[in-house]
Amino acid sequence: MARGPVDLNGAGLGDMDPEAFRKYGYQLIDWIAEYLAHPERYPVLAHVQPGEIRAKLPEAPPEGPEPMEAILHDLDRVIVPGITHWNHPAFFGYFGISGSGPGILGELLCAAFNVNAMLWKTSPSATELEEVVLDWLRQMLGLPLSFTGVINDTASISSLCAIAAAREVVPGLKARQEGLPGRPDVPRLRLYTSEQAHSSIEKGAIVLGVGQEGVRKIRTDVAFRMDPEALEAAIAQDLKAGWRPFCVVATVGTTSTTSIDPVPEIADLCHRYNLWLHVDAAYGGAAAVLPEMRHVLDGCERADSLVMNPHKWLFTPIDLSAFYCRHPEVLKRAFSLVPDYLRTAEGEAVTNYMDYGVQLGHRFRALKLWMIFRYFGWDGIAARIREHLRMAQTFMAWVDADPDSERLAPVPFSVVCFRARPRDLADRLTSAGTQEAQEVERYLNLLNEALLEAVNQTGEAFLSSTRLHGRVTLRLAIGNIRTTKAHVARAWELLRSHGARLDRERRPPTLR
Numbered sequence: 336m337a338r339g340p341v342d343l344n345g346a347g348l349g350d351m352d353p354e355a356f357r358k359y360g361y362q363l364i365d366w367i368a369e370y371l372a373h374p375e376r377y378p379v380l381a382h383v384q385p386g387e388i389r390a391k392l393p394e395a396p397p398e399g400p401e402p403m404e405a406i407l408h409d410l411d412r413v414i415v416p417g418i419t420h421w422n423h424p425a426f427f428g429y430f431g432i433s434g435s436g437p438g439i440l441g442e443l444l445c446a447a448f449n450v451n452a453m454l455w456k457t458s459p460s461a462t463e464l465e466e467v468v469l470d471w472l473r474q475m476l477g478l479p480l481s482f483t484g485v486i487n488d489t490a491s492i493s494s495l496c497a498i499a500a501a502r503e504v505v506p507g508l509k510a511r512q513e514g515l516p517g518r519p520d521v522p523r524l525r526l527y528t529s530e531q532a533h534s535s536i537e538k539g540a541i542v543l544g545v546g547q548e549g550v551r552k553i554r555t556d557v558a559f560r561m562d563p564e565a566l567e568a569a570i571a572q573d574l575k576a577g578w579r580p581f582c583v584v585a586t587v588g589t590t591s592t593t594s595i596d597p598v599p600e601i602a603d604l605c606h607r608y609n610l611w612l613h614v615d616a617a618y619g620g621a622a623a624v625l626p627e628m629r630h631v632l633d634g635c636e637r638a639d640s641l642v643m644n645p646h647k648w649l650f651t652p653i654d655l656s657a658f659y660c661r662h663p664e665v666l667k668r669a670f671s672l673v674p675d676y677l678r679t680a681e682g683e684a685v686t687n688y689m690d691y692g693v694q695l696g697h698r699f700r701a702l703k704l705w706m707i708f709r710y711f712g713w714d715g716i717a718a719r720i721r722e723h724l725r726m727a728q729t730f731m732a733w734v735d736a737d738p739d740s741e742r743l744a745p746v747p748f749s750v751v752c753f754r755a756r757p758r759d760l761a762d763r764l765t766s767a768g769t770q771e772a773q774e775v776e777r778y779l780n781l782l783n784e785a786l787l788e789a790v791n792q793t794g795e796a797f798l799s800s801t802r803l804h805g806r807v808t809l810r811l812a813i814g815n816i817r818t819t820k821a822h823v824a825r826a827w828e829l830l831r832s833h834g835a836r837l838d839r840e841r842r843p844p845t846l847r
């Protein structure tokens with residue numbers, strides 16, 4: 336292949352030279368500071384078509400070095416238009432998250448050190464800081480000393496590790512040594528979780544050979560909380576039918592409605608039937624940082640393991656999931672496998688994080704959490720979360736006071752589930768199950784889908800949706816560190832005005 340003269344960006348064969356790093360580093364920091372100061376200049380949701388960004392990028396890699404100016408120029412020209420701005424203060428979709436200043440600086444340092452904390456000795460600071468910040472977080476959540484932690488990338492992986500540990504303690508199973516397929520000597524395993532649990536629980540069960548049929552989804556009550564009576568009945572029925580119940584996953588802050596399963600009652604059942612209790616508090620756990628919200632983790636002190644995600648509501652750039660286990664030796668039994676080339680002399684005196692999960696490599700994620708905790712302080716973090724809870728209550732009150740809206744779930748945290756429901760259609764819904772009520776429900780689903788699309792298309796706010804009892808449900812999730820009441824008020828204004836307009840335009844004649 337013919338190549339032009341080799342220009343190595345002036346760096347010889349080594350890395351970018353320190354002066355260039357300093358120059359472009361400052362430039363990028365300026366860029367980021369400006370971006371974070373004015374995220375509202377961008378539409379929240381990227382307004383691009385599938386393939387549009389790709390079409391602006393060359394098909395082949397650059398043959399030679401390109402000037403940094405050109406790369407930074409393309410950041411604005413090509414990349415930014417395809418960004419959905421999770422940092423936008425009117426990002427109300429899924430769970431609002433934040434790349435906070437100290438968290439971003441922590442990420443920068445993490446990349447700069449570029450250590451792999453797989454073993455204590457491959458970076459003692461990374462291991463020991465992780466132990467310390469996880470213990471700080473444990474204290475902030477009000478969990479007992481018996482909980483020790485490891486930082487994973489995501490809650491999905493943390494819950495997978497929990498289910499693996501639960502499987503490890505099933506007597507006689509020896510899944511680690513013997514595997515599960517082709518073994519007539521072992522009963523089929525059963526894991527219980529609510530019908531509102533996050534899909535990651537089922538995925539974990541799939542990966543670990545429990546299978547989708549091995550996951551029994553327990554019905555929830557009117558507030559979308561797991562029904563402990565239904566759980567006990569399911570366990571008893573399964574035992575009779577020859578299944579081996581082994582694990583219950585309770586959720587504190589379910590994904591759709593943020594409901595809180597009754598962990599104390601579930602813990603009683605786990606104790607009675609000798610089942611591993613894992614708590615998925617990926618989102619809701621953060622609220623326990625507030626003394627007045629500690630109760631959301633009631634009963635969790637009796638759990639065998641618990642996950643909470645600082646990358647959801649603790650102002651930590653994605654990714655960082657804190658996984659706690661009261662039996663680290665079980666986790667180690669499930670995962671530790673030490674080849675000759677990774678043996679070290681320190682033995683039990685240190686933590687080697689590679690022993691507590693699937694992957695060998697271990698990022699220095701603790702650094703960003705440390706910087707966030709120190710920069711904002713426990714009080715500062717609590718004050719921000721408190722404000723989010725307050726704004727959610729305000730939005731909830733607006734929904735409740737509006738005759739053309741209907742709230743569809745309680746609001747234990749900072750997510751409000753609701754829908755547009757024009758006042759004159761309310762009466763027609765009361766005779767549920769009738770043909771007319773069904774027609775109204777179908778129309779309301781179409782109306783709310785259109786409303787979500789219309790509001791998101793404005794670029795001024797972004798919400799996501801779910802379905803509750805078949806109803807299209809809009810979710811307004813507050814969690815971004817820059818969100819103020821004005822942003823919430825503007826979202827409400829948009830929802831009200833577009834809702835009224837769409838109802839005028841789309842209502843079928845039969846429902847007029």
Ligand SMILES: Cc1ncc(COP(=O)(O)O)c(C=O)c1O
Nearest residue numbers: 489490491533535588589590617
């Ligand atoms: C309750 C709950 N658990 C687990 C997850 C999965 O989180 P992650 O993306 O960290 O795997 C989510 C994601 O929203 C969640 O809401």
